[in-house]
Amino acid sequence: MSRRTPTGPALTRRALLQRTLLGAAALGLTGCDRLSENESVVRLLGCAETLNLRAQRLLAGRESLAVEYPASMISPVFRPNGTVDPQTALYRQLAANDFSDWRLSVGGLVQTPLELSLDTLRTMPARTQITRHDCVEGWSAIGQWTGPVLGDILEQAGVHRSARYVVFHCMDQLDGAHDYYESIDMVEAFHPQTLLAHSLNGEPLPVGNGAPLRLRVERQLGYKMAKYLKGITLVEHFDDIQGGKGGYWEDRGYTWYAGI
Ligand SMILES: Nc1nc2c(c(=O)[nH]1)N[C@H]1C(S)=C(S)[C@@H](COP(=O)(O)O)O[C@H]1N2
Ligand SMILES: [Mo]
Numbered sequence: 001m002s003r004r005t006p007t008g009p010a011l012t013r014r015a016l017l018q019r020t021l022l023g024a025a026a027l028g029l030t031g032c033d034r035l036s037e038n039e040s041v042v043r044l045l046g047c048a049e050t051l052n053l054r055a056q057r058l059l060a061g062r063e064s065l066a067v068e069y070p071a072s073m074i075s076p077v078f079r080p081n082g083t084v085d086p087q088t089a090l091y092r093q094l095a096a097n098d099f100s101d102w103r104l105s106v107g108g109l110v111q112t113p114l115e116l117s118l119d120t121l122r123t124m125p126a127r128t129q130i131t132r133h134d135c136v137e138g139w140s141a142i143g144q145w146t147g148p149v150l151g152d153i154l155e156q157a158g159v160h161r162s163a164r165y166v167v168f169h170c171m172d173q174l175d176g177a178h179d180y181y182e183s184i185d186m187v188e189a190f191h192p193q194t195l196l197a198h199s200l201n202g203e204p205l206p207v208g209n210g211a212p213l214r215l216r217v218e219r220q221l222g223y224k225m226a227k228y229l230k231g232i233t234l235v236e237h238f239d240d241i242q243g244g245k246g247g248y249w250e251d252r253g254y255t256w257y258a259g260i
Contacts, residue, residue: 049255052257053259057187062191063192065193065218066131066218066260067131069132071130073142074143074144074201075141075142077141078133078141078201079139080209081139082174082180082227083173083174084207086171086228087172088173090171090230091228095207095211099118099211100117100118102118102212104116104121104213104230105230106154107231107232107233107234108163108232108233108234108235109160109162109163109235109236110157110158110159110160110163110234111157111158111160112157112158114153114156121196121198124148124152126148127146127148128145128146129144129193129195129218130142130143130144131145131193131216131218133225134221134222135222135223136221143200144200145195146198146199146200146202147195147196147197147199147213147216149192149194150166150189150190150194150195150215151191151192151194153196154166154234162236163234163236164185164235164237165185165186165234165236165237165238165246166185166189166232166233167182167183167232167238167241168181168184168226168229169230169231170182170226170228170229171230172227174248178242178251179248180227181241182223182247183246183247183256184220184224188217188219188220193216193219194217195216196213197210197214209227210227210228210229213229214226214229215229219260220258220259221260223248
């Protein structure tokens with residue numbers, strides 16, 4: 001996996017894990033300190049993941065920014081991956097009308113549920129950022145994303161104090177049976193680079209890359225960046241959503257916190 005940044009070779013996952021465990025030991029973190037006592041591999045990975053999240057937040061800060069690149073570094077082709085042309089009836093129908101009937105619903109633990117049209121989202125104050133996308137399968141691409149900051153939309157809806165996660169519901173099914181979905185915590189949701197992108201490289205999002213709207217969570221791996229959004233819900237926990245692990249790939253074994 002390419003992990004190079006302008007500041008030098010970045011960490012491999014293994015190095016990050018080692019560093020995380022050392023850092024955690026140095027900081028005297030508790031809770032995952034019984035790793036030697038014959039814990040199962042799954043438990044070990046679970047602990048390592050928590051340490052990864054905690055270490056990133058401790059060492060880099062809640063507000064640390066992902067690297068942004070100059071326009072000259074934009075990849076000529078931003079490879080579409082995963083679902084590239086959703087076949088669900090809902091998506092086919094909405095795409096046929098150029099998404100004029102599509103609405104993004106924002107609901108769950110909010111004061112004012114919202115239904116936002118693409119026109120509304122396109123005319124909201126937006127942020128543009130050029131970032132590198134890293135897929136767990138081992139490829140990267142640099143693209144320019146534009147769209148409203150998720151935090152602005154959440155503020156508009158008024159997040160209830162009991163909300164702990166934002167869940168993203170998608171219109172595609174990789175296996176023909178389960179909707180793709182993802183989730184992030186409130187720190188990630190209100191991060192200044194977390195966008196609902198409607199444009200890639202200055203053009204409306206192509207179908208391959210998630211039209212009409214997709215999530216950008218720049219400090220995490222590609223699978224967190226839900227494409228083909230239809231709704232967002234604020235929840236206290238995600239135990240009762242599909243497999244209960246917080247995402248389509250998480251339900252199939254990937255880690256929930258996919259920090260780069
Ligand atoms: N709805 C949906 N979102 C998705 C996926 C998908 O299959 N369906 N694949 C994920 C993965 S693994 C990656 S790497 C990125 C790919 O984004 P891209 O198609 O713009 O390259 O989208 C992520 N978001
Ligand atoms: Mo990916």
